[in-house]
Amino acid sequence: MSSTPSQSRTSGHDAGKPVGLSVNGHDLLFPPLPYDIHARADKATADKQLLDFVHVATYRKDVTRKQVTSAAFGDRHGAFRDLGAAIKQHTLDHLDHYLEQFVDNATAAGVKVHFAQNAEQANAICLDIARRAGAKLCVKSKSMVTEETQLLPQLEAMGVETVETDLGEFIIQLDHDAPSHIVTPMIHKNRQSVARAFERELGAPYTEDPQELTQIARAHLREKYRRADLGISGGNFLVAETGSVVICTNEGNGRFCTSAPRVHVAFVGIEKLVPTLEHLGVMLKLLARTSTGQPLTVYTHVMTGPRRAHEHGGPDEMHVILLDNGRTEILKPETREMLRCIRCGACLNACPVYRKVGGHSYGAVYSGPIGALITPMFRGLANYPDLPNASSLCGACYEACPVKINIPKYLIQLRAEMVSRRITKWSDRMMYRMWARSLGRGWTYRLGGWAQKLFFRWQARVAGTLESGDPYRARGWLNDLPGAAGGWTSQRDMPTPPARSFRQWWDEQNRP
Ligand code: SF4
Incomplete structure (x- = not known):
């Protein structure tokens, strides 16, 4: 895409109002509501090239996950998943306790902890920090939560140049596109599209050589790290007993973003807590193997407070913004299990529907089976009536999930709720009623x-x-x-x- 992105963010979830990043009139992340999946899914299924990229990449990742987890855990894999699920479930069952513990320990380590009820509050807190720091250039590592709050257009509107530094997100930003996968944001692109984006946006010579492409990005980003005065990251985990923020990356960009600028702000959902470093070890093993098939991500940063007097590197200020944005609503006992998600992306790779329609078809930040589940919970079931049906209920997502979220069960619950609240179309309700009657006789x-x-x-x-x-x-x-x-x-x-x-x-x- 070569158009200039227009930033049309508005707040709230009102039906019919476009919100989010808009390219050529298409709102990539937050389309007009209620969202109709059919037009985008039809377009995706007609795009053979896109399907090939997505299918090949997801298929490979799924096969690798199965091989790696079976080699690493053998017949203890089920027990390891049970352990991961139990750790997350226990933390969620006592979230108030662990949140308090995290805040106390992080504050004692010099972190300023902020609570944000919704996206608007989270962005406002960050903009205020940026304003007080006099920030002009921000380097940002990958964060699904900042996609959720649509922070970047707001920073840019305030005059803070903001650069995505995860290679995939960087290319997405150059192309004015939106991520289409939780872990691999540019899964829908290939080497040629990266080469074209670098040539067009950075003035680099056209090359399809991966090493050369990486060097071009490296040279461009190093200069940004050197000059940046604000660093923004997400957080894969929060450790209550130490008040630490943990981020897992494979490129080392996370460390630059969080240690080179004077000020570091981490955006993290409140569900990302684990009680202790010992529990963190289990979750890191599960996350790396199920998301990328690695024993451990190449870089795992455990950050506990800003730079201390005797340390050479690190920010002068460290802030953590704890975001709710609908999570406490899901925390009710009937749906709490959904918050165990560690965003590993395994359910996307395993899903036959995701493989056919790609991530943009879901019309939201979170795609695939987990997106079909939590997007209607976060943004209103009536606003996303197609998503609970965007599943074959084959159970591949449940089998892949390292924390055993029973996604098919909850999708069926959402479908039942759609019928009871009459969100399902009258004609569909009648058809299924007649079908049920005919099956009964x-x-x-x-x-x-x-x-x-x-x-x-x-x-x-x-x-x-x-x-x-x-x-x-x-x-x-x-x-x-x-x-x-x-x-x-x-x-x-x-x-x-x-x-x-x-x-x-x-x-x-x-x-x-
Ligand atoms: S639902 Fe499970 S498999 Fe899907 S992203 Fe979350 S943790 Fe991974």
């Missing part, structure tokens, strides 16, 4: 099956694709059904039903 089910068979065979006859032969085997394909049934054949072919049904075959076989 043998004769209506048989009548429906018979009518459906006649209709499909008639369609195949009209299309000239009906083949004769064994009456008990499907013959020929349907690829252009009319009306609502066309939604199915627009993306895939369907076998023509056989002339005689399975029930007829069964009766014949079992005739005395």
